[in-house]
Amino acid sequence: MTNITADDLAVLTQWDTPTICNALEEVMPERRGHGFTTEPLVPLDPDLPPICGFARTTTIRAAEPPNESPAETAAKRAAYYEYIAQQPMPAIVVIQDLDPRPGTGAFWGEVQTNIHKGLGVAGCVTNGSFRDVTDSARGFNLLGGRIGPSHAYVHVVDIDCQVTVYGLTVSTNDIVHADRHGAVMVPLEAVKKIPAAVDLIARREAKIIAAAQAPGFDVEKLKAAMGAAKDIH
Template identity: 40%
Template sequence: MAAGFAKVSGKVLEELRKIPTPAIANAIEAFEIRPRNMGFCDSRMHPVFADVGPIAGYATTLTVGADLPYKAAKSADRSGYWKHILSVPEPRIAVVRDMDDQPVGAFWGEVNANVHLSLGCIGTVTHGGVRDLEEVEELGFAYFATDVLVSHASVYMIDYGIPVNVCGLVVSPGDLLVCDIHGVINVPMEIAEKIPEMVKKQAEAERIVIDYCSSGNVSVEGLSSAWNQMEEARRALSKKM
């Protein structure tokens, strides 16, 4: 049902999923298409489950709140939100921003995890709260979040299908995300297919220093030489892009 969104091949998506996000970040830098301090979530975002993930997929977006008296919480159209999810290519990652100053109620729990899993979502990236940890981990649904909470309070949906800011990363519907133990990064679609090869070549450049450090015969002069060789190899890669 997805239409109007760019996507990469399943092979490339699986390759990206297996690459550590720090290596992806380094590879993106070589293409010089965005500032080095942008494109990823800050330290507030973290994986909740050690054994669920890494994941790679396309973003759906939603804003929520919970810090209101129950009768005052008027929710956006739920079926419209579900249709928005289905408009994005699979596999999907549900990106949610809690608009309260301090999250007090979790949008995510066992029920919503099951709903989203049935709609092709493999996990969530949430600037807000999650709960029902044991049940959701058993589902294999990935939680990347800022908060673990007890209650859903008066949680309600505000809007969906719009750009949202999660821990400093602005995510739009259809954005390609990779999430692992380090956090969450946006992979620009225009270079996504080139990332795996760049990661491989950068690793070869880094081996110059790593191998020298493992040689058992290290000096400041030798280390400086190895470091300069690595930097030159990195610069050569950037020039080829």
Template identity: 40%
Template sequence: MDRRHFLSSAAALGLSPAAAAVPSPASPVDFKTLLALKRMDTPTAANAIETFDVRPRNEGFLPPDIKPVFPELGGMVGYAVPATIRASTKAPQGGSYVARHDWWDYIVSIPAPRVIVLQDLDDPTGVGSFWGEVNGSIHHALGAVGVVTDGSVRDLNEVRLLGFHFFSRHVSVSHAYVHMVEFGKPVKISGVTIKPGDLLHGDQHGVHTIPLDIAAKIPEAAAQIFEREHKTIDYCQSPEFSLEGLKKL
């Protein structure tokens, strides 16, 4: 994507203009579809996914303990960039813990828009927050539009102004001893496995995954469901409503 095209579409997808300065592989899903998904609420997308029978209806979404911190920001769509963190103990010197610069390089190996997915390895989770104004600003500039974590977040007022999505289990005061443990492998968030490059979709209701092989078909499927449902909704809200009429729909 050239810079002019990037800048014209960046705001629509929630990307920072600064993200045009970093590399990005080609997106598996075209811009038009990504934008349609971002503008679509998650229940509508979930209903559309069900029509393709590609997974059980009780799978593919995060449980309600992962909550949107900024529901007013609307929709979020992006490719998963997974990692694990720990905050209850100091990072061991010379151990398997990775350098921050390596993490940044890995982020830009995933197509934009990106959603950072951090599994908190502490028990209990949420001891310290990896996420605040500084990391929010850095990751926004690197083409991320939000974070999904079973850990904690902080600096809410500042990050809200960035337009950067937080979906988390906890809100925390401190970063404690937070450090990255590993990245680039599948993680589990509240029991749901998320792999590198998975397409995530979130809003005020929560977060779910969009199967890549049907992503382009979801907007049309959603439109068909909308048309069917609104025949019932419109009739129920009309002055001509009757029980017998409802039974005939």
């Protein structure tokens, strides 16, 4: 599928998602205006470090009971678990809630966070809701649309499908980077270019920040610092 490894993705977790977005603007400027979430997400634990993994994609509904037999619903849920547990790892589940009011019923809570963490999933990005805030699996990085009390009629609709969550469109095994700021899809061809881009941007920004923090900073010194930053390659 790809020569991108778990170690390659682990390298990207040392930087927050805004930094990854900045680096993508450098290495793939045509992606500057898309490929990331554009609405606020609620983090289960805002203090968790960034995650980066291969997408597992699913759609759900919760407002109405599923239009299928209990046996069919159970079989679909089992197929979902088999799907998310497949290689490559680590995985990030991206779930699109299709209800007119997403988050009516919570897919995520104490049980699901523990199941997914146990299966090797690093976290989730969803426009749906979650609950059991204090009892969910520690270290599971979940970003949701809202917090809610009930799971209502929540059920899996489709697995291994293209999904869109707050502007972020991904398919199975796309690379996703996420933290409390939101999430971004990282094209495979950009993964190994990001560290060098991060270093370049940091050196450019350091010139401007140092000038801004120095005594006597003014607009002329800002212009000089910005000019010096442009010369860094």
